[in-house]
Structures are given as C-alpha cells and as structure tokens.
Amino acid sequence: MTTVDDVSRPSRVAGPDEAISVEELQLAARNHGIPLEALRYDVTPAGLHYLLIHYDIPDVDPDAHTLTVSGAVARPLRLDLAALRARPRVTRQVTLECAGNGRALLHPRPVSQPWLVEAVGNAEWTGTPLAPLLREAGLSDDAVDVVFTGADHGVERGVEQDYQRALPVADALREEVLLAYEMNGAPLLPQHGAPLRLIVPGWYGMAHVKWLRDVHVTTEPFEGYQNAVAYRLRADADDPGVPVTRIEPRALVRPPGFPDFMSRTRVLRPGPCTVDGRAWSGYGPVTSVEVTFDGGGSWVPASLDESTGDGWGWRRWSVAWTAKPGRWVLGARATDASGRSQPVEQPWNRGGFANNLVQRVAVVVPAE
Amino acid sequence: MTTVDDVSRPSRVAGPDEAISVEELQLAARNHGIPLEALRYDVTPAGLHYLLIHYDIPDVDPDAHTLTVSGAVARPLRLDLAALRARPRVTRQVTLECAGNGRALLHPRPVSQPWLVEAVGNAEWTGTPLAPLLREAGLSDDAVDVVFTGADHGVERGVEQDYQRALPVADALREEVLLAYEMNGAPLLPQHGAPLRLIVPGWYGMAHVKWLRDVHVTTEPFEGYQNAVAYRLRADADDPGVPVTRIEPRALVRPPGFPDFMSRTRVLRPGPCTVDGRAWSGYGPVTSVEVTFDGGGSWVPASLDESTGDGWGWRRWSVAWTAKPGRWVLGARATDASGRSQPVEQPWNRGGFANNLVQRVAVVVPAE
Numbered sequence: 029m030t031t032v033d034d035v036s037r038p039s040r041v042a043g044p045d046e047a048i049s050v051e052e053l054q055l056a057a058r059n060h061g062i063p064l065e066a067l068r069y070d071v072t073p074a075g076l077h078y079l080l081i082h083y084d085i086p087d088v089d090p091d092a093h094t095l096t097v098s099g100a101v102a103r104p105l106r107l108d109l110a111a112l113r114a115r116p117r118v119t120r121q122v123t124l125e126c127a128g129n130g131r132a133l134l135h136p137r138p139v140s141q142p143w144l145v146e147a148v149g150n151a152e153w154t155g156t157p158l159a160p161l162l163r164e165a166g167l168s169d170d171a172v173d174v175v176f177t178g179a180d181h182g183v184e185r186g187v188e189q190d191y192q193r194a195l196p197v198a199d200a201l202r203e204e205v206l207l208a209y210e211m212n213g214a215p216l217l218p219q220h221g222a223p224l225r226l227i228v229p230g231w232y233g234m235a236h237v238k239w240l241r242d243v244h245v246t247t248e249p250f251e252g253y254q255n256a257v258a259y260r261l262r263a264d265a266d267d268p269g270v271p272v273t274r275i276e277p278r279a280l281v282r283p284p285g286f287p288d289f290m291s292r293t294r295v296l297r298p299g300p301c302t303v304d305g306r307a308w309s310g311y312g313p314v315t316s317v318e319v320t321f322d323g324g325g326s327w328v329p330a331s332l333d334e335s336t337g338d339g340w341g342w343r344r345w346s347v348a349w350t351a352k353p354g355r356w357v358l359g360a361r362a363t364d365a366s367g368r369s370q371p372v373e374q375p376w377n378r379g380g381f382a383n384n385l386v387q388r389v390a391v392v393v394p395a396e
Numbered sequence: 397m398t399t400v401d402d403v404s405r406p407s408r409v410a411g412p413d414e415a416i417s418v419e420e421l422q423l424a425a426r427n428h429g430i431p432l433e434a435l436r437y438d439v440t441p442a443g444l445h446y447l448l449i450h451y452d453i454p455d456v457d458p459d460a461h462t463l464t465v466s467g468a469v470a471r472p473l474r475l476d477l478a479a480l481r482a483r484p485r486v487t488r489q490v491t492l493e494c495a496g497n498g499r500a501l502l503h504p505r506p507v508s509q510p511w512l513v514e515a516v517g518n519a520e521w522t523g524t525p526l527a528p529l530l531r532e533a534g535l536s537d538d539a540v541d542v543v544f545t546g547a548d549h550g551v552e553r554g555v556e557q558d559y560q561r562a563l564p565v566a567d568a569l570r571e572e573v574l575l576a577y578e579m580n581g582a583p584l585l586p587q588h589g590a591p592l593r594l595i596v597p598g599w600y601g602m603a604h605v606k607w608l609r610d611v612h613v614t615t616e617p618f619e620g621y622q623n624a625v626a627y628r629l630r631a632d633a634d635d636p637g638v639p640v641t642r643i644e645p646r647a648l649v650r651p652p653g654f655p656d657f658m659s660r661t662r663v664l665r666p667g668p669c670t671v672d673g674r675a676w677s678g679y680g681p682v683t684s685v686e687v688t689f690d691g692g693g694s695w696v697p698a699s700l701d702e703s704t705g706d707g708w709g710w711r712r713w714s715v716a717w718t719a720k721p722g723r724w725v726l727g728a729r730a731t732d733a734s735g736r737s738q739p740v741e742q743p744w745n746r747g748g749f750a751n752n753l754v755q756r757v758a759v760v761v762p763a764e
Contacts, residue, residue: 030721031762032663035656047415050512053500054660056421057514060428063587065452075443075585076453082657084433132421140658144418146425184657217443219431288403289450289552290508292422295400353398394399 036186039265041378042137052132052142061146067282067306070150070336070344071121071212077149078233079219080126080141082191083182086239090215090223095207099175099245102166109223112207115156120206120229121337123150123308127232127259127272131380138380145280145387150306150342153227155208159201162245167197173250174200176226179239187253193237194250195228204229204340207240229340230274230310232382234259262378269377275310276384277368279317279345279360282306283389294391296351304346305360307332312365317345323357323388324372330360353395359386404554407633409746410505420500420510429514435650435674438518438704438712439489439580445517446601447587448494448509450559451550454607458583458591463575467543467613470534477591480575483524488574488597489705491518491676495600495627495640499748506748513648513755518674518710521595523576527569530613535565541618542568544594547607555621561605562618563596572597572708575608597708598642598678600750602627630746637745643678644752645736647685647713647728650674651757662759664719672714673728675700680733685713691725691756692740698728721763727754 042049048056059080066076090109097105126147131138133145141147162174173194180191199205206227209216216222221238228235234254250256255271262269282305285296307314313335318327330345345360363369370384377383410417416424427448434444458477465473494515499506501513530542541562548559567573574595577584584590589606596603602622618624628637650673653664675682681703686695698713713728731737738752745751 030723030760032760034723034762035659035661035663035760037659047417048421049415050500051659053416053421053424053510054512055658056424057429057510057512058431060447061425063426063449063453065455066586068455073586075445075447075587077443079428079443081431083655084651085431087433087436132418142421142425144422144425182654182657183663188663218434218441219443283452286550287451289550290423291403291405291419293403295403295551295556355398355402392398392400392403394402 032183032188033186035183039185040139042139044136048132048142049139052139055141059141061143062149064146064280064283067280072149072151074212074217077151078126078147080147080233081219082184083180085218086179088179088223088239093223093241095224095240095243097161097165097243100168100171100247101245105161105165109209112156112209112224117154118157118206119152119154120204120227121150121152121341122227122229123148123340123342124233124236125275125278127234127381130383130385133385134374134376134380134383138378140380151211152213153206153208154210155206155227157203158205158207159203162201167245168247170247171197171245172248173197173246175244175246175250175252176237176240177242177244178237179241184253184258189253191237191254192252193235193254194252195235232272232275234272259381260379261381264378272381275308276382277309277311277314277362277364277370278384279307279362280305280387281358281360281389284391294389296391296393298351298353298393298396300348300350302346303349303358304344306342307345307360307362308342309362309364309368311368313339314343314362315365316363318361319347320359321349321356324359324386327361351393353393356391356393358389358391361386400551400556401554403551407553408507410507412504416500416510417507420507423509427509429511430517432514432648432651435648440517440519442580442585445519446494446515448515448601449587450552451548453586454547456547456591456607461591461609463592463609463611465529465533465611468536468539468615469613471532473529473533477577480524480577480592485522486525486574487520487522488572489518489520489709490595490597491516491708491710492601492604493643493646495602495749498751498753501753502742502744502748502751506746508748519579520581521574521576522578523574523595525571526573526575527571530569535613536615538615539565539613540616541565541614543612543614543618543620544605544608545610545612546605547609552621552626557621559605559622560620561603561622562620563603600640600643602640627749628747629749632746640749643676644750645677645679645682645730645732645738646752647675647730648673648755649726649728649757652759662757664759664761666719666721666761666764668716668718670714671717671726672712674710675713675728675730676710677730677732677736679736681707682711682730683733684731686729687715688727689717689724692727692754695729719761721761724759724761726757726759729754
C-alpha cells in the first residue's frame with residue numbers, strides 16, 4: 029500500500045567518492061545563494077538574498093491572513109496584517125545565514141541542500157516587535173517554549189508537517205525579535221515569507237519562520253521535527269546532539285577581478301588593488317578580520333568599516349593588496365567579541381551545520 | 397608563465413557514470429531556476445524568475461550609463477536613460493527560457509550550467525522599441541548583423557570577452573524587440589540587467605543581452621564567441637553546427653500536492669483535483685497541450701486559457717484528474733502553431749541546448 033513514508037529516505041552522508049546527486053541538484057536549482065559579487069551591496073537587493081525553502085512557497089492571501097497567539101497565555105490573540113501594521117514599527121538590518129552554509133564542501137558530505145559558501149544575505153526587515161505582543165497575551169509563568177508555525181507544508185524523513193520551529197521563551201522575548209512584513213522597504217516577496225515572517229537577529233535562518241500564521245506558547249519543551257530531529261549538531265546518527273542556534277562568525281571575500289564562466293576562477297590584473305568583503309557573527313560584534321592570500325599559510329589584518337544598522341548586520345572589511353603574477357588562494361577569517369573565530373581545518377557534524385570553514389577563492393594574476 | 401588561458405578548460409561531456417561536479421554546483425548556486433510552484437503566478441514575481449549570468453553582475457551606475465548605436469549607420473547615436481525613457485514606451489509580457497534548460501537531465505550530460513527543467517520565467521518588460529532607433533540611426537544598405545554588447549566581462553574557454561551577441565538585421569528590426577528598463581513595473585534589478593537590457597520575444601535567453609551598453613551594426617556576419625562558438629547546436633566537437641535561436645515549445649506541470657524536502661517527490665491526497673501548468677513556444681502560439689499521468693504511456697488533452705499579453709507570454713493549461721492511490725509520473729507536451737511539439741525520447745546535442753524533453757513529476761497518492 030502506498031503511504032507518505034514512500035517519498036522519504038533516511039538522512040545520510042555521501043560516500044567518499046560520491047559526487048553531487050540529482051536530488052541535491054534539485055534543491056540547488058530552487059534555493060539559491062547570493063552571487064558573491066553582490067557582497068558589494070550594503071543591503072542585499074531583492075532576488076539576490078539567499079533562499080532556503082523546505083517545501084513549496086505557499087500561496088497565502090495577505091488580506092485573509094491572520095496571526096494567532098495561543099497556548100499558555102492568559103489572553104489568546106488573533107491579528108490581521110492591518111492590526112500588525114498599526115502596532116509600533118521597527119526597521120532593523122539583519123544578516124541571515126543558512127545553518128547548512130558550507131555543507132557541500134565537507135568531506136564526507138552530508139546529503140541535503142548543497143551549499144558552498146553563499147547562503148547569506150543582509151536585508152532591512154521592517155515589522156513590529158514580538159515581545160510586547162507576548163506580554164499583552166499574558167505569558168503563563170510556567171511557559172517554556174514559543175512555537176512558530178508557518179503556512180508551508182511538506183514531508184521530511186517520513187514526517188508530514190507544517191514547518192514549525194520553537195524558541196526558548198527567553199529568546200522569544202528578546203527585544204530585537206520582529207514580526208516582519210517588509211523587506212528592503214517593500215512588502216515581503218512570496219519566497220521571503222509573505223505576508224509575515226519571524227526575524228530572530230543573530231540566529232541561523234531556520235529560526236526565522238516564514239509565512240508565519242501561529243505563535244503557540246508551551247509549558248513543555250517543544251519536540252517537533254525541526255527542533256528535535258533536523259537542526260542539531262550530531263557526531264553521528266545515534267548522537268542526540270545539541271540544538272543549532274546562533275550564527276558562528278564568518279567573513280567572505282568579494283572575489284576580485286573577473287571570472288571564468290565554468291570554473292569561476294578569478295582573473296585579476298597585476299598591481300595595487302583593494303580586496304574587500306563582509307563579516308558577521310550571531311554571538312557578538314565582529315572585532316577583527318584577517319585575510320590570507322596563500323590559502324591560510326599567512327594572514328594580514330583587514331580594516332573594518334563601521335557597522336551599519338544596530339549591530340545585527342554584516343560589516344564591510346577591506347585590505348590593500350599588490351597583486352603579483354601567479355596563482356593565489358584568498359580567504360578571510362572573522363573573530364567576534366565572544367572570542368569565536370573561524371577554522372582553517374573543517375569542523376564536521378552529521379548534518380553539516382554551523383560550519384564556518386574559511387572560504388577559498390582561486391585567483392590567477394596573469395603576467396602582463 | 398601564468399596567463400588568462402590558465403583559468404579555462406575545454407568544453408566537455410560528462411562520462412557515463414560522472415555525477416554533478418563542484419564546478420557545476422557553483423553555477424547552480426548562483427543561477428537559480430523558477431521554483432515550480434511559482435508557475436501559479438501569471439507574471440513571475442521578482443526573485444523567482446530564472447537567472448543565467450555568465451560572468452559577474454556588473455556594477456553599473458544608471459545615472460552615468462549610456463547606450464551607443466555605432467557601426468554601419470549614417471548617424472551614430474548616444475542616449476542616456478532619460479533619453480530612452482522619453483521615447484515611446486511599450487510593456488510586453490514575454491516568457492524567457494535559458495537555451496540550456498534541461499541540460500543536466502541529458503545522457504551523457506554536457507558540462508555547463510546544470511539546469512533540470514526550471515530555467516524559465518514570464519515577466520512584464522517595459523522599454524522602448526529598438527527598430528525605430530535603428531531607423532533613426534540610418535542603417536546601411538549592406539548591414540548584416542546587429543551586435544549587442546553588455547557591461548559584463550569574463551573568460552570562457554580561454555576567450556576573454558565582454559558578453560556580446562548578434563542578431564541578424566531582420567530579427568533586430570522586428571517590432572517586438574525592446575530596449576527594456578523596467579521589469580514587472582519596477583526598474584530592472586541588478587541581476588536582470590539594470591539599467592538596460594535587450595528583450596527579443598520568442599528567442600532563448602542568450603539573445604536578451606543584459607547591462608546593454610552598445611548596439612553595433614556590421615556589414616559582415618558577427619563571429620564573436622557567443623554566436624560562433626557557444627550557442628550552437630552541434631552533434632560533436634568538430635561539427636560547426638547551427639545557431640540556437642528561437643524557443644522550442646515546452647509545457648511544464650505545476651507539481652500538485654506537497655513535496656518531500658529531499659526527493660521533491662509529491663504527495664497528493666486521493667480524489668478529484670485540477671492539474672495545471674504553463675506552456676510556451678518561440679515559434680508561434682501554443683495550440684494544444686496534452687498531459688500524461690503514466691510517464692508518457694498515454695495522453696489526455698488539456699484546456700488552454702486565453703493568452704495573457706500579446707502572444708509572447710506563456711499560456712496556462714489545466715486538466716481535471718481523479719487521483720487514485722499509487723505512484724504516478726506526470727508530464728505535459730505542448731504543440732505550437734508551427735507544428736512543433738515535444739519529444740518523450742531525449743534530443744541531444746553537444747551543448748545541451750534547446751532540449752524540450754517532456755518533464756517527469758513523480759507523484760505519490762497515498763491510500764487513505
């Protein structure tokens with residue numbers, strides 16, 4: 029008998045010689061990254077911000093959409109978009125990164141969305157803070173988690189589900205957390221969660237629930253799929269692991285020069301130039317960036333521009349370089365105020381999450 | 397000595413057991429397709445339209461940008477954006493498809509941008525017709541080709557180049573060809589050619605030159621890379637081939653039900669439903685669409701909605717279906733007014749161009 033279980037297979041890690049599968053390619057064709065030259069923009073334009081959509085983009089009518097606040101609250105709420113827009117309005121620049129960024133470069137490779145390094149974007153999100161709404165609803169004293177449910181529906185590893193992610197109450201009450209209805213000054217695009225999504229500054233993308241329709245307060249820890257099964261740092265399949273939460277520090281190089289179409293190797297004319305990029309962390313402000321031109325053999329300090337926004341967006345960094353003929357491998361390493369930095373040897377976990385291995389950008393400087 | 401040649405390798409076809417390479421994945425992470433559920437929209441929203449960018453998105457200042465009309469003309473022209481916007485304004489709905497759509501499903505697989513079936517979009521392009529501008533410039537009687545040059549620069553198979561594509565004069569003078577500065581009612585996004593691009597209704601995407609900066613009329617056939625080397629239908633590497641031009645007919649199914657995250661297999665509840673999608677052709681109006689539920693074994697006719705736009709956009713098609721428990725493989729086949737249709741056995745050429753093999757959408761209908 030045909031059942032929903034027939035569409036899923038267990039999670040797995042690719043074999044040592046196993047290249048990208050058609051299933052991984054299907055995900056890559058849907059869920060795109062930021063083209064790295066778009067690191068030039070302080071605020072990532074529409075369509076260039078990374079996307080990771082688990083199921084389908086749902087078809088949500090903004091005029092009929094409501095947000096409910098339910099569960100362990102004194103006064104359950106139901107608000108339409110007009111009611112949310114009538115509440116205090118905040119715009120916040122926030123860097124979002126997919127928890128699986130870098131996964132496809134791991135050895136062995138966890139089989140899932142095959143990101144290289146490009147699953148990031150920095151947008152201006154406008155909405156109303158969540159915390160006052162939760163306080164108005166009257167959180168129960170024994171509230172533990174706040175569960176956010178989207179309108180997107182699918183199957184994962186045999187579990188049929190609406191996309192749901194919980195935050196611990198203390199994180200849900202952070203003043204920075206937004207119910208966002210605009211991105212870069214325009215109503216949310218369908219693929220970014222129209223008409224309403226959660227923004228949790230500093231956390232990986234899985235927490236920023238799109239097409240948000242319900243906020244449910246629980247008095248027991250939430251054991252839904254995306255918290256208890258999917259987004260965990262596990263050593264192996266039997267390890268219960270720990271939750272994926274905040275964004276590890278990362279710096280990306282904006283590839284200098286111009287590319288070869290197929291290899292994406294860069295060609296850069298010899299001579300003085302500025303190499304730049306962006307850096308961010310969910311654990312605190314980026315305090316330094318170092319740059320390598322020899323694939324991690326040696327490092328030079330970069331200058332950091334002032335933060336734009338109020339500390340949750342990326343920072344531009346730059347360094348002067350005199351490009352001499354030859355082959356170079358560029359990379360950058362961010363350190364944040366918490367002391368976290370980036371490894372040059374790969375970290376590894378079975379889901380390929382929170383991997384902030386230093387990028388490698390191949391640059392050829394031709395002799396003139 | 398290091399040279400620009402060092403960044404490129406010759407074009408090639410993957411070996412029989414060779415899976416997707418990291419180089420192909422790099423392209424897939426940049427150049428995304430339309431998520432197939434977005435076939436629901438008559439006009440593809442920003443960020444969901446397919447993208448194929450050969451090199452980098454260039455950084456073009458719209459206020460400083462000019463278009464030159466040069467070569468075999470009596471009166472060379474230079475126009476800024478304000479001058480172009482002051483000319484007659486036309487909005488046209490046009491379906492664009494990448495010439496390489498479907499490439500990654502071919503056996504053997506040409507190694508390039510690894511599209512499955514999703515390299516398409518239907519947008520409203522606003523601009524000014526090209527033909528009157530060419531007439532004002534005074535085309536020479538012996539004009540042969542019109543060469544369009546973009547501001548994007550890179551290397552391909554060892555050839556450093558600005559992206560350039562030519563149209564034969566008769567095609568450049570078609571009244572439908574636009575110099576477009578808006579998409580879906582907003583200024584062009586960087587990735588769609590801001591501030592100016594060519595739109596050539598009916599032709600594959602390679603003709604719609606983005607970041608357009610020069611229109612050059614020649615009295616000899618243009619022998620640039622993108623016309624003479626890249627976009628040709630060749631049986632093998634030694635075949636000079638024929639140019640890729642207009643879009644072959646294609647119908648896509650909007651996948652019904654909901655997906656499994658990893659396999660993208662669809663789950664659909666049993667019972668009556670409507671299956672729909674879109675169909676288009678660059679050779680003439682789509683005149684019929686047939687649908688298969690058994691992977692091409694049998695076909696039923698679909699209903700066609702009226703064309704939206706003036707004939708260069710896609711048409712919605714639909715068919716009633718009673719989904720019974722089991723496994724199904726859906727596909728659709730368009731036929732156009734020229735008599736062209738879609739094969740169920742793969743066509744093949746060395747570049748993987750103009751391949752309109754019928755799509756296969758795996759659907760599981762669970763027993764209730």
